[in-house]
Amino acid sequence: MVITDRAVVSQPGHMKPPFVPDQWNTGLFDCCDDFSSCCYHYWCFWCIACKTSEKYGECLCMPLVDFLALGGSVPAFAMAMRSDMRERYGIRGSMVEDFMFSTCFPPCVYFQISREMKIRKQAVTVVNTHHHRPHTQR
Template sequence: MSVYPESSVVVNQQVPNMYPAPMTTTVVLQQPQQAPGKLVCSREGHRGWSSGMFACGDDVTNCCLAVFCQELVLMDISRRTGENVCVTCCVPGGLLAIRARLRTLGGIQGSICEDYLSLSCCYLCALCQMQRELDSMGL
């Protein structure tokens, strides 16, 4: 006669592994480096803007936001380009830097001078263009 009742018998119970799997270690003796004097990408960019400066009618929602809620649009553009949301309002020339960053991220042709003129002469249109470009890029 058994001391244990039949209901307490455990069949096919797997014992958990108490020891972790062996670990492998990779030692990097020399960091990979870029060849001296080599650019990662072209300086000029490989494409133009996805929409023109005055294509505000193509996206009326962003146009209205730029007119009535400029601060929100500026914060959104900063966030979507990977910058701090305060850059455009607290850093002198911050929006110019954000526009240049957007051109670099998207491989868009242009120059700082063109960015400056766009923002100085057609501020709201430039904001709308940047929003449309970010939408086009999926950011």
Template sequence: MEPANGLEKPFMQPLHTMQPQATAPMLIPGSGNRNVKNLPYDAQGKRGWSFGLFSCFGDGMKACCFAWWCPCLAHAQNRRRLDHLNATGLPDPHRDDLMAEDSLLDVLVETMFAMGWVLQIVTRHNVRERYNIRGSAFSDCFTPFCCLPCDLVMNSRELRLEEDTFLIYQPERSQQNQESRQGEQPQGRSKPDSA
């Protein structure tokens, strides 16, 4: 049956009542696992933090005490680790060093003005962006202002999750691999005689 006005019906798409599901971000070559805990992503492709704000003691006392007693150095260390990951796709080989030449600004801002939390705003935002973590500019500002040490530990733990996915930065596995290689002798060769 043809329409009365002589025009054909246009092709109509079938009606879908479900929204498409969020998909995990693609893996980026040269980087570690950015969602080690396999946390679910929402419709915008964002996930929650891997650790809560007040789970400071989860990595032991070292990171927590460092963030409480030397927040300026903890921030500089986190920023340096994040910058190295972003620039090279690999963990900073000096990630556990306390001081570096770029730590001076953090030390001055924190000790002279007690405003280290202001520097943490940008670092927190960059960590959220790298790992597709839900949040806002308000949370990036408010969280370090209210509890800077807890925020520093939370950011450090998020970075460490990715860093630890690289085999070369897992000392126990690396040492086991070296020991197993030293114990193996190539076939068909004998040990050289000692003179």
């Protein structure tokens, strides 16, 4: 009697690495790549800004303080959060970029931070295979 070892192997398609370590994984204006998220972000900006802030580990209401305290002219919290994320993850960039983007495009900054957190917190799946030979009877 001959027993054959058969392995079923399924190869995944093209896999993108979970993140690129030293740069933003999405551009500042890539919010429309996911249409449903884009609509949510557009119609409920303050909801997503506060939710992003909370997920980042900051106070839920900090984005509102930017708007109420400074009239939205210089969103210091958005700038600080973007700068902190760059430092935390080793993303290339500068405080000047953080200032310019946060001042000119605050919704886009929050959306980019939200996407980056999602990408960098993706679970990495490790597949390990073991070859097991069944005992044969003689």
